Every structure is written in C-alpha cells, then in structure tokens.
Amino acid sequence: MIDLFPDPSQARRRKLVVENIGLLLSGRLEQPILDADTIVAVGGTITAVGKRADCDVEDADIVVDARGTTVCPGLVDGHTHPTLGEHSPRTDNHSWILHCLHGGTTTMISAGEVHVAGRPTDRVGVKALAIAAQRSFAAARPSGVKMIAGAPLLEEGLLEEDFRELAEAGVELVGEVGIGSVADVETARTMVGWARANGMRCLTHTGGPSIPGSRLMTAEEILAIDPDVIGHINGGHTAFAHSEIRCLCEGCSRAIEIVHNGNAFAALYALRTAAEMGQLERIVLGTDAPSGAGVPALGMLRLVAMLSSFGELPAEQVFCFATGNTARVHGLAQGIVAPDRPADLVVMDRAQGTAGRTLLDSVALGDLPGIGMVLIDGVPVLRPSRNTPPATTLPEARRRPG
Template sequence: MLDLFPDPAHSDQRKLVIENIGLLLSGRLEEPILDADTIVAVDGVITGIGRASDCDTDDADIIVDACGTTVCPGLIDGHTHPTFGEYSPRTDNHSWIFNCLHGGTTTMISAGEVHIAGRPSDRIGVKALAIAAQRSFSAMRPAGVKMIAGAPLLEEGLLEEDFQEMAEAGIELIGEVGIGSVADVETASRMVAWARANGMRSLTHTGGPSIPGSRLMAAEEIIEIDPDVIGHINGGHTAFAHSEIRCLCEGCSRAIEIVHNGNSFAALYALRLATEMGQLERIVLGTDGPSGAGVPALGMLRMIAMLASFAELPAEQVFCFATGNTARVHQLPQGVIAPDRPADLLIMDRAQGTAGRTLLESVELGDLPGIGMVLIDGVPLLRPSRNTPPATVLPTARRVLA
C-alpha cells in the first residue's frame, strides 16, 4: 500500500500527475476510449487530459507511472444497503466497504438502510434515520469510499412536508419502493412525485420479495410509480418473467439497473433488450449488497466481465455502465474522466495468466482485471488490490520532494 495520505477527504491539497497511460477509458458511451496518455489533477480535481507534451506536468507533488496499463473512472455501485460504518448485520459482515474498494468501487449509493436493527417506520423515525445516515457517511468515509447514504423507505403516514424537510436536510434518495409499509400503487406514486419535486431520486424493488416486508409488484405498477431507476430489474434475488422485463424496458424511459445479487439470465435478457432498442445509456450496475447473498467484494468487476463476455459487447462500453451511466442518472460529478471532475480513478491491467492479449480482450473473455492502484480525489489509497487477481504490470508512484 502506498502510504501517501490516510484519508482523501482530509488530505492536503496537492498536484497529481499520472503518466505513461497505455489505455484511457472515459466512462462515457459517446467516447469510451480517449486518445491520451497523461492525467493531471490538482486538489483532487482533474485539470488536464492529453499527451504528456500538451499537459502541465510541472511542480507535481505525486507522480504515478501507469507503466502502459489502463486507467478508468472508479466504479460506482448504484445499489447498496449500508447501516453505519463498515459493519452489516445481514450476514455479519465486517470491513465490507474496504474490501469493495479493493474491487475498484470508489462510490456507493444507498438503496435504503434496510438492515438496521429496529429500523423505525414512523414519520419522525424515518426522517431521523435518513438524516443520521447521511450525516454519518458525509462526516466519515469508511476506507475513503464515497457513500451516498440516507435513503428513507416509503412508510405509511409520510406527508409531502416530510419530503421537503428531508430534502432541505440534504437527503437525495428514496430507498427501494416496495420494501416499506406503503403497499398500494397510488400512495407510492404520490410519494415518489413528492420526492421528485424536492430533487430526490427513487428506485423500485423489482421482482420477488427478498426480505420480510418486501413485496412483489407487477411491471405495470412500477411503470405507474415512475421511479428514476428500475431497481434490480434482474431480481433481488428472484426475477420477473421475461415478458414483464420487456414490459418495463419498453414501457418507460427510466434507468435499467442490473445487480450482481440477482438473476444472471434475466440480466442478460434485459441488456439484450436495451441493446436492441439502442438505449445502452439506460443501463446502470450495482451489487445489491450487503444482502442475504453476502458482500461481493469484486461484484462490480464480475458484472462487467459477465456482461461483456456473455452479451458480446465491447468491454469499454460495459465499463460505462458502472461509471458514467450511473453518474448521470444520480447527478454525480465523478464517474467520467474529464476536466473539472473528481480524480476517482482505477489503474489496472490484464490478470496474470489470462488468455486475453489486452485488458479489454481479457474482460471480453470473462476474466477479471487486476487492479494495480485505486485513487479517490487524486489520493492513491491502495497499491495493489488484495482481492483481484494479480495484474500483469503494476504502476509505480513517487512523491516529489520540494
């Protein structure tokens, strides 16, 4: 591990240069590969991308030599269920966020703090829990990962003024619609509209029940509720029939979320529909963990490899599902490599022993890449990953002393 800074949220301001990049993935479907070999970031924000001769690389505090490997945006897990800190009681998981960081995840988005013991369902308790979760993760990033938390579930008795109050307190999300006590479509639709009017984003529980209290909703009901994200369209864990998945994909224009802890066959079907419709920009990825299936530390990378290989899509496009697509849907600045964006980055290479001749080819064959370094806000947090297969080539880094 490169011990440069303990916490990117509280590190000193300084200049980072990443040089000798062999392949630069942008996170944007419109241009997934950039013609550049250098990134410059100041105070954790990207200021320059291009060829070394065209970038201002002078006076760098940290120089990272990518050694001809691949750089891409840090992965965004769009569907997690945190509690507080790094413990989850669902399957007794410790340090789960730290281990996901080693899988390339630099941002996580809560789909509801559903596993908190004694989770309140009254108006005051729902608001208090959401605000407490949001404040906790804003004040302290476990392992340095950016956790966007505070996602209240829809409970009977919530009023329009409650959504305004939560939004004013910094709440951006609504947890999975279909897990809270609100069971009728009319009430859920009204509350989702209240949330949207206050700038809050929502997603539904899609597929069969997963935990006590969750319910099965038909595709037509989800379309009527009109969430921003069709949460785990491939089930969490049990998927809809393919006819229902088609109804959802064709019946609305909202984001289509595919998760690791779901039905892989249904995931590929939903992706095929989006491909046929020419709407890959709607596909976003998440793990849906911690859950009864545990915490897939490499879940985001496993999904990228699975979708790229079985769906026979270019790997550079599939990486966008886990980065830029999710960033756009959730209105996040990270997730793409561009000027004025956070320098949340992965440096990776093809795994040792893979049949793929390049990183992209190895992923398209279903292999996971080896992560050589993870940076958040321009701060190198780990080198190399302890969870991915070992990379063929590792980056190097050095501090430049004044």
Template sequence: MTTLAIKNIGILISGNIKQPVLKYDTILVKDGIIEKLGNEEILQGIKCDKVIDAKGTTVSPGLIDSHTHPVLGDFTPRQNTLGYITGALHGGVTTMISAGECHTPGRPKDVEGTKALAVLAHKSSENARPGGVKLHGGALILEKGLEEKDFEELSKQGVWLVGEIGLGSANTPDTAGPMVKWARKNGFKIMMHTGGTSIPGSSTITAQNVIDTDPDIVSHLNGGPTAIPVDEVDKLINDTKYILELVQCGNFKIMKHVANEVCKKDELERVIIGNDSPSGTGIIPLGVLRSVSYIAAESEVSAAQALCFATGNTAKTFGLNVGFIEEGKEADFVIMDAPMGSVGKNSLEALEAGDLPGVSMVIVDGEILVNKSRNTPPPTTKAAID
C-alpha cells in the same frame, strides 16, 4: 495545491457511453479535480507532487455501486461483517449509493423514525467516508403516513434519495405514487424494487406496479434475487424510459437479456450496475467488477461500454461529479490490467474473455487509497509511482 499526474496510459476509459475510450495517455490532477487531459507534454513546466506511471495499462473512472444497503460506517449486521466497504474499494468501487438502510437493527417503521434514520445515515456518510469510499447514505424508506411536508423537511436536511420502493409499507402505486410526486418535486432520486421478495417484509413488484408508481430507477431489473418474467422485463425496456439497474445479486440470464436488448435498441445509456449487497446472497467485494465482466463476456456489450455502465451512466443518473474522465470531474480512478495468466492481452480483452482484471491502484480525489488490491488477481503489469 496538491498535484498528481498519471502518465503512460495504455487504455483510457472515459465513462461516456457514447465514446467509451479516449486517445489521451496522460491525466493531470490538481487538488483532487481533473485539471487536464492530453499527452505527456501537458506536464511540461508542472511540478507534480506525485507521478504515477501506468506502464501501458488501463485507467478507468472509479466504479460506482448503484445499489448497496449500508447501516452506519463500515459494518453490516446483514452478514455480521466489518470492512465490507473497504473490500469493495479494493475491487475498484470509489462511490456507493444507498438503496435504503433496511438492515438497521430495530429499523423504525413509523413516520418520524424512518425520517430520522434517513437523516442520520445521510449525515453519517457525509461526515465520514467508510473505508474512504464516497458513500451516499440516507435513502428514505417509504412508510405509510408520510406527507409532502416531510419530503420538504428532509430535503432541507440534505436527504435526496428514496430507497427502493417495496422495502417499506408504502409499496403500491396507491400508497407510494403520491409520495413519488412529492419526492420528485423536492429533488429526490427515486428507486423501486422490481421482482420477487428479497427479505421478509418486502413485496413482489410487477412491471405494471413500477409503471403506475413512476420511479426514476428500476432497481435490479434482473431480480433481487428473483426476476420478473421476460415479457415484463421487456415491457419496462420497451414501454418506458426508466433507468434500468442490473445487479450482481440477481438473475444472470435476465442480466444478459437486458444487456442485449438495450444494445439492440441503442439505449445503452439507460443501464447502470449495482451490487445489491449486503444481502442474503452475501457480500461480494468484487460484485460490480464481476457484473462488468459477465456482461462484457456474455452479451453484445463491449468491455469498454460495460465499464461505462458502472461509471458515467450511474454518475449521470444520480447527478454526481464523478464517473467520467473529464476536466472538472473529481479525480477517482481505477488502474488495472489483464490478470496474470489471462488469455487477454489487456484489461478489456480479459473482461471480454470472462476474467476479472487485476487492480493495481485505486485513487479517490487524487489520493492513492489502494496500491495493491487485496481482492483481485495480480495484474500482469502494475502501475508504479515514479
């Protein structure tokens, strides 16, 4: 049994949007699972293999990128880049969710091909974590001709995601609507592109298209990258209960509007954050953290709540055992502080000032994968191994 402790935590982010900050200062981890939360007394009599002193800084659940377009491994031909998932890890991302492997060279668009791609990508990411990140790959791209039996077959192979509707030929309520029902019956989570076209071959999708198709998640409500008009955004906020995704590679004016509107409605649990990268906008390793910072600085949402958008809200949406600092959850953490030179006295104040926090450690399943972020500014105070 491997035991890890994190002590002397200054701010502990729960991931729970209803109670974003916990009063504990110590976490005990056994075999990659959170065993106990409390004060340092919980470590009495426990022989730990490793003890991390957070030195009064912030510990958050590992960030979850709800929208990525991987291919295989830690390479993307979209921007011809190696190591982009590792780059995201250095920005605090410990879990990524595929919205469809649409950048695969020669992507098959027939029924058997799109199924095969989903199975391959799912099993590849399951067998080998790119950069150490928990990538949930293999999001089925809907193509005309798919039948109910295909979703049953894919479910048996472990595929459980429908990539954002709009990437494939089944991209209207008439063609995709029946498939959504078959997918939901077989336990899939279903995403749908919203807004203008992002790549050749994708399609513009309106609020009514989304409502008539009935997915679980409104992908990039703030545009991917072009957003739908504000009245249509409000229609999806006010007339539905769908999960609303905000992305870095989108429209920032609409991002702020959505954050403020859900705050007014007291429906913060509906918002999740993705990067939508790799894309034409580029590869932004700190994309999720940048979105958290923008929302915290420019909207009515607090920094602690914005961090919950990128952790617990996303985990709950996709049914993952991560994203919360609770007993029994997988021990994925980001330890961070205000960056050197920030006006903020801690990570939350820095985020609300519009700064990116300095990440000092990233931990996945109780193992330290990053001991010094190569991408964030240096933290004012760095956690250390006792």
C-alpha cells in the same frame, strides 16, 4: 491503505500526474476510449487529460507511472444497503466497504438502510434514520469511499411535508419502493411525486421479495409508480418473466438497473433488450450488497465481466455502465475522466495468466482485471488490490521529495 501519502488532507491540495497510461477509459459511452496518456489533477479535481506533451506536468507532488496499463474512472455502485460505517448486520459483514474499494469501487449509493436492526417505520423515526445516515457518511467516508446514503423507505403515514423536510436536511434519495409498508400503488406514486418535487431520486424494488419484509412488485405497478431507476430489473434475486422485463424497458425511458446479487439470466435479457432498443445509456449497475447473498467484494468487476462476455458487448462499453452511466443518473460528477471531474481513478491491467491479450480482451472473455492502484480525489488509497487477481504490470507512485 497505502502509506506513501500519510496525510490525505494535505495531499488533496496537491498536484497529481498520472503518466504512461496505455489505455484510458473515459466512462462515457459516446467515446469510451480516450486518445490520451496523461491525467493531471489539482486538489483532487482533474485539470487536464491528453498527451503528455500537451499537459502541464511540472511541479507534481504525486506522480503515478501507469507503466502502460489501463486507467478507468472509479466504479460507481448504484445499489448498496449500508447501515452505518463498515459493518453490515445482514450477513455479519465487517469492513465490507474496504473490500469493495479493493474491487475498484470508489462511490456507492444507498438503496435504503434496510438492514438497520429495529429499523423505524414511524414518520419521525424514518426521517431520523435517513438524516443520520446521510450525515454519518457525509462526515466520515469508510475507507475513503464516497457513500451517498440516507435513503428512507416509503412507510404509511409519511406526508408531503416530510419529503420537504428530508430534502432540506440534505437527503437526496428514496430507498427501494416496495420494501417499506406502503403497498398501495397510488400511495407510492403520490409519495414518489412528493419526493421528486423536492429533488429526490427514487428507485423500485423490482421482482419477487428478496428478504422477509419486501414484496412483489409487478411491471405494471412499477410503470405506474414511475421511479427514476427501475431498481434491479434482474430481480433481487427473483426476477420477472422476460416479457415483463421487456414491458418495463419499452414502457418508460427511466434508468434500467442490473445488479450483481440478482438473476444473471434476466440481467442478460434486460441488457439485450436495451441494446436492441439502442438505449444502452439507460443501463446502470450495482451490487445490491450487503444482502442475503453477502458482499461480493469484486461484485462490480464480476458484473462488468459477465455482461461483456455473455452479453457480447465490448468491455469498454460495459465499463461505462459501471461508471459514467450510473453517476449521471444520480447527478454525480464522478464516473467520467474529464476536466472538472473528481480524480477518482482505478489503475488496472490484465490479470496474470489470462487468455486475453489485452485488458479489454480479458474482460470480454469473462476474466477480472487485476487492480494495481485506486485513487480517490487524486490521492492513491491502495496499491495493489488485495482482492483482485494479480495484475500483469503494476503502476508505480512517487512523491516529490520534501
């Protein structure tokens, strides 16, 4: 972690100015690139985005000089499997959230705390685990990353009142439908309805079983269950036939999730299908980590580069999938650079040695950007990334003396 601002709680009340931005990505597909070179944030919330002359940059406590590089919203990983804190038992990953932060991820969303040893499957245990996970991550952000967790799996015996109790306790999510013991589509559909009636969001396990205990869901079953997010439409790892992927995309208007730890060929098919339909706003991204494939620390960036290069989409659009699209589907304010949004930002530049002439060119060629700095709630939390290739130009940060 950066030591320039040793007291984050104090810094969160302070004024941040990010200046000399060469390229500002908004996170919004409607306008992915903003005509602005300056961001101002107070108390962790963006107050102004524009040309420096039009922004109040006086009396800043923290000034980040982007030195002509690119600023993007912090990446939002819509599909993770946390346990508690920084350890995951699935492939014995330690500090996995920290390493993903170094890959530009500032928010993560749980798709179920599936790797907890002895994961309870009874009513009381399911609720206890979900509430414990929600409470733990709300109270202590590992490495500063915002983890939205507490995503119970659908288990036989859960009642309508259980979803009400979970929602009242602050649990917003249901984990992957298809991993818990509920195998009957009508039961799953009923429980998803109870969850939604209480304001909770649901996603499905899509494709073949990923690990022992998960099961095959067909496209027809998923459409009947009607989740908010078609979780990993490109499988985790085993994907549907392309005809079923098309059937899912065309059969509903729900979010289409593509994950890093899935089938890349199917990912590209789903992306092209959504593009053909003119519905790229439905594409949301995640890593599906930790999983049997481990934790790709740069998974979100790798997915952006893969979808932009093989998918032949402008990089600035694909960054929107990883930021504003995913945050919007989950009702989060982050992922967009605009006033009243959290100042969760990634300062990046084209990697040293890339054939791309600009950052966007380099990503469209399949290269990863070099991350120079990550800020969460207006506070620089790392500089530079220890995991990305080195950036061509690094930002500088200074603190007002005294």
